Amino acid sequence: MTDDEKYFFDLNGYLVLRKVVDPDVIRCCNEAIDRYDDQIEVHERRFEGESKALTSDVRQRWSDAMVAWQRPYCEPFRQLMVHPRLKPYLRQIIGDYQMATRPRLIVMDKGCAGHYLHGGQLDRQSYSLTYHWKFGQIYNSLTLVEFPLADEGPGDGGLAVVPGGHKANYPIPEALRHYEAFQDEVVEVNVRPGDAVIFAEATIHGTLVWRADHQRRTLLYSYCPRYQARVAAIAAVSHPPYVQDLTPEQRAVLRPPH
Numbered sequence: 447m448t449d450d451e452k453y454f455f456d457l458n459g460y461l462v463l464r465k466v467v468d469p470d471v472i473r474c475c476n477e478a479i480d481r482y483d484d485q486i487e488v489h490e491r492r493f494e495g496e497s498k499a500l501t502s503d504v505r506q507r508w509s510d511a512m513v514a515w516q517r518p519y520c521e522p523f524r525q526l527m528v529h530p531r532l533k534p535y536l537r538q539i540i541g542d543y544q545m546a547t548r549p550r551l552i553v554m555d556k557g558c559a560g561h562y563l564h565g566g567q568l569d570r571q572s573y574s575l576t577y578h579w580k581f582g583q584i585y586n587s588l589t590l591v592e593f594p595l596a597d598e599g600p601g602d603g604g605l606a607v608v609p610g611g612h613k614a615n616y617p618i619p620e621a622l623r624h625y626e627a628f629q630d631e632v633v634e635v636n637v638r639p640g641d642a643v644i645f646a647e648a649t650i651h652g653t654l655v656w657r658a659d660h661q662r663r664t665l666l667y668s669y670c671p672r673y674q675a676r677v678a679a680i681a682a683v684s685h686p687p688y689v690q691d692l693t694p695e696q697r698a699v700l701r702p703p704h
């Protein structure tokens with residue numbers, strides 16, 4: 447992680463890295479999603495909350511089963527657990543790290559509902575969710591890496607952030623949370639397949655209604671310090687057969703906290 451990248455991550459709470467993932471891996475992810483499409487279910491949660499600007503009858507579909515899909519379909523999702531380009535970033539931002547939850551897939555069709563904006567120091571009071579800078583170093587807890595599998599261009603919607611929101615000390619104005627005002631403060635993160643977005647969970651972020659004709663597909667990988675657990679004993683409870691089948695390096699990021 448360069449000094450410039452550290453500066454901008456500390457300033458904004460997120461970084462966009464271009465051309466991180468090999469196009470073949472993206473292609474294999476998309477083929478696997480096509481193959482398992484009928485198992486990617488509508489999420490029951492109304493992520494838009496009370497927002498009138500982010501709601502729609504078209505609902506988000508999610509899966510967290512990709513790493514347990516049959517070979518070869520699980521393979522690209524497993525590879526992304528410990529991507530070599532991302533390791534130095536996660537180490538710099540978190541220190542010794544492990545996966546915090548299972549990797550997640552979000553699928554959104556045209557008109558699909560978004561997710562209200564969340565983050566900031568008050569939404570994220572737990573030490574396991576906060577951002578700190580101390581002794582010349584970044585100490586971030588829950589850290590997300592997002593891998594888009596489809597274009598997210600200007601006006602398409604999808605991932606959006608309030609730069610610097612990880613340091614916000616006051617409550618998020620409700621109209622901002624619901625994306626019903628202050629839209630100029632919100633940056634739609636434009637990315638292409640192969641890019642990676644790293645952001646602190648504390649950075650105020652959410653999802654804008656998906657406006658593009660093509661389907662939005664994005665992967666979220668979450669990491670936390672080795673001494674924390676977001677999901678109790680992730681290796682023990684998450685698809686045990688698949689855990690046995692991982693490489694030692696992949697298994698290492700699923701160990702319980704220690």
Ligand SMILES: O=C(O)CCC(=O)C(=O)O
Pocket residue numbers: 552561592604605606651652653664
């Ligand atoms: O849709 C996205 O990319 C962001 C999703 C999100 O904000 C979340 O899952 O907390």
